[in-house]
Amino acid sequence: MSDLKVEGFKASDIIVRLSTAFNGFTDAERKAQLKKTNGIFELRISDPKKKEAIWTIDMKKEGNVYKGPAKPKADVTLLMSDDTFSQLAEGKLDGQKAFMTGKLKTKGNVMLATKLGGVLETAKGKAKL
């Protein structure tokens, strides 16, 4: 899992957690999740120094996370800063607001981008009322 990390990116930890969550799926759950999301997300995260790190969340074929651009091609590419991604993953910022305010930019299927929140949610255990 260490191969997912990129030095200096807060997003690294989230990606690792996400990967852990995906690995925790049983086959049936994985299938359900794939069917529910059915998309490949390419994340282009930039840090304040404009360095860019790329991860891909495949929620269409394999149901995994890997470093680097999507192969085959992504259904939607999301460009945002490291901070924005952390806030999105923590649920402090909602994707639509981020998109409206220009913190999140997308290429490709925007409708699919709205599903990213649900995918990221699995990375974080959520307490219940």
Add this chain to the structure above:
Amino acid sequence: MSLSGLISGSECAVPFNPLSQVLKHTEGDRSLQQDRIAGPSSSRLQHLPGTAPTQASERDVAMARQFFEGQQGSAGPSTAFAPHMHPAELARLQEMNARTDLSEAWSREQPHQAAFYDNSRQVNWAAEFGGPQQQPGAATSAQPNVQGISGAQRPSYMGSGGLYNSSMSMGMYGAGMGPSFYQSYNGVPQTLSDQGKGKGREADFEAAFAQVAASMHPVQAESSSRIVEIDDSVTSVDEALKSVHLNDDAAAPQTNSEFSTVWNHLQESDTPPPKEDLAKWESEFNQLMTSQRDDLENDYSDAMQDAWGNSIVGESAESTKFDDNGMPILSEYVFEPSNKYLDPSTSTRSPLAEAKALLERNGSLSEAALLLEAAIQKGELGEGGYEAWILLGETRNMDEREDLGMRALVEGVRRAEAAGADGAGMLSLAISYTNESYDRASYNMLLRWLQAHFPTYPVPEETQQAVLSNSTWDSHTRITDAYLGLARQQYSQGIVDADVQIALGILFYNSGEYDRAKDCFESALSQRPQDYLLWNRLGSSLSNGSKPEEALGAYREALHLRPTYTRAIYNVGVACLNIGAHKEAAEHFLSALGMQEATGNGQTSDQLWFTLRRAFISMDRNDLAEMAKPENNTKLDLFRQNGFDF
């Protein structure tokens, strides 16, 4: 047409306002003009020096043929601009090509056409045209606009099938001025309106037009009425003609001027279509249009439906459907198949009373749920016919069995509403919806509770409507306002209503404002310090608000009051997981599972297993994660052997 609004002002009197000319364009029938423009102007061009080479190269002829063959095919898919296509023109083309299989032609020609329009030469023309066009005018800022328009519109015309484009450009292309004309056509109103004074220029055009018209006289003499019609849109034609000059002077590409030769040749060989055939062609044409339009509309709606179904409905859960109010449509509650309490010999007392007693003395939640199910199945529904259902739902939820709990609560709330109870079970159901991220259903339920519980408190009609129809963030704002108003009203009377605070807490929790949710639950706790449910809710707000350490304190209170509270145990596990204490998290999940399993009926929560697997994977114990499957629910000892204490 909305443009009429632009020219109705008194200072924008028609003769002075270039926009009025635009309006004429959009409304007038220009099929005859197009004929004129296409025909005579191209033939006239041949007489211009240096533009008509004597011999057409083979390649150019081939291109021309492709182009003209494409005309016929491209007539098919286009629908929007059909009126502009003169039937006679289409007919001529059909005759010329003597081709019947339109769709074949279309599919074959499409790439060629695309190639045409992608041709970089066009861009050059546009630039050339944009340049000279500005020289007479003063406003240089108009230039980007003109180019922008042509750039934006060309693809869109392409997309609609290209009939408009082609019917225009067959003449235009021949003349080597296609794009320029096209551009001027679109560009003129823009340029003029930018300059704000069209009158002066118009006079120039008038002169230029008269000049050009004179040179075209022999051809136009055949019908004087046509000249009048051209006058109708004098700016555009003038501009078009002007641009012919400009382009010719500025070295129009040789290849394209070849088209004029071919075009004229084809046109001359053509005999005027007989009148009776016109009607026939027209009907054929219309038929073709209609059939194509149906196809297009079908495709579109299917695609939309598909996209809609995939992205919106499928967002919340794989198979969950929602009704118009955003309520998830759930299947009916499924009773445990082998409920030992259903056997009349096991109990002489009323199962409902027994369940209540069991809950009272902190007995097993699963046992209590079974007792309640037995009570319901025996028809013992308690107060108002809903009490047992709601109690069952709440018990299931406490036992971390959300799916069952929600179904039972839906049933209970339905019965409570029928019985006219003041919102019994609604808050529990709203919480259940919140946990499953059914935001709209949650807001809807909170509104219904507000109306049922405080019938005298006025809720604006607008708010009620918004909750039913508007987006979640809008209904969230409105319903929060309603609740805040109520809370303030109560506060001014010295009352703190725990239920209202809980409802507000749910609202803030829903929108991710965990700090405010925490405050609400805390003030509710000040009224009911012994309510373990509230302690757990306080803990969840803290935990999801990224304060898992503080959350543990609240959970401890809850578990102190109610040691068998499965949900609180699960939440402790989640908090441990988020802190990074994976082994402790696993132990808590295991003990929660043990509690569910205790009744021996073998029903456990998949969610618990899933979270347990995550804990194991985080510990790098993939071997244990492999074992953490619902079918191993009777073998929890396996984990004990691996050093987990629960």
